[in-house]
Amino acid sequence: MTTRNTSSTGSTPNDQTPDISQLVAQQVQNTIPSIVTQVTAGIDNRRRSGGDQSGEGGSGSNQGCTYKTFMSCKPKEFHGKEGAVGLLSWFDSMEYVLHISKCSEDRKVEYAACQLQGRALTWWNIQVQTRGREAAYNLSWEDFKKLLIEEYCPKK
Structure with a gap:
């Protein structure tokens, strides 16, 4: 009985699915620390520029207090x-x-x-x-x- 090759690499689409999901999971895991760092830096900048934690007064300019x-x-x-x-x-x-x-x-x-x-x-x-x-x-x-x-x- 002959097997039919369904892709140019010789593997079936189901064989590739776990590899893609693992790659995506790895990329997300690698990106999370960067996102946390950026959010933390944004909060610190807002506090330094006179804004509060309610979302007012940030955006990098000194808008003063609420x-x-x-x-x-x-x-x-x-x-x-x-x-x-x-x-x-x-x-x-x-x-x-x-x-x-x-x-x-x-x-x-x-x-x-x-x-x-x-x-x-x-x-x-x-x-x-x-x-x-x-x-x-x-x-x-x-x-x-x-x-x-x-x-x-x-x-x-």
Whole structure:
């Protein structure tokens, strides 16, 4: 009885299947350490650039902190009745929190304004209405401080 050769190499397709699956399994096994290394490096880069583990703030640029990160530093509130010394103390405390949380320049006023309460919040809401929301929140940190000083530390 003669056997029929079904492939050019002299073996049947079933003979080759285990070899291919073994090759694929070996390639996957060889690739996994590289993938783990790349993922770990990506996480480390995100942490170094100010992002958190929720997927915000990475992508290689310094986007600053999230509001959640800022609030986790427990920033002090300012009510507007603490006087000049209280305002200056609030500035010192807030600048420390902004630094520790790695807050970006374009978020400092936005995040700090969230800590205004009572009379100070009413004053800020008037600023937002007068200037427009975008202009008010785009003030530099120094300009924001000057406005607060003008309001709460008037020259007599």
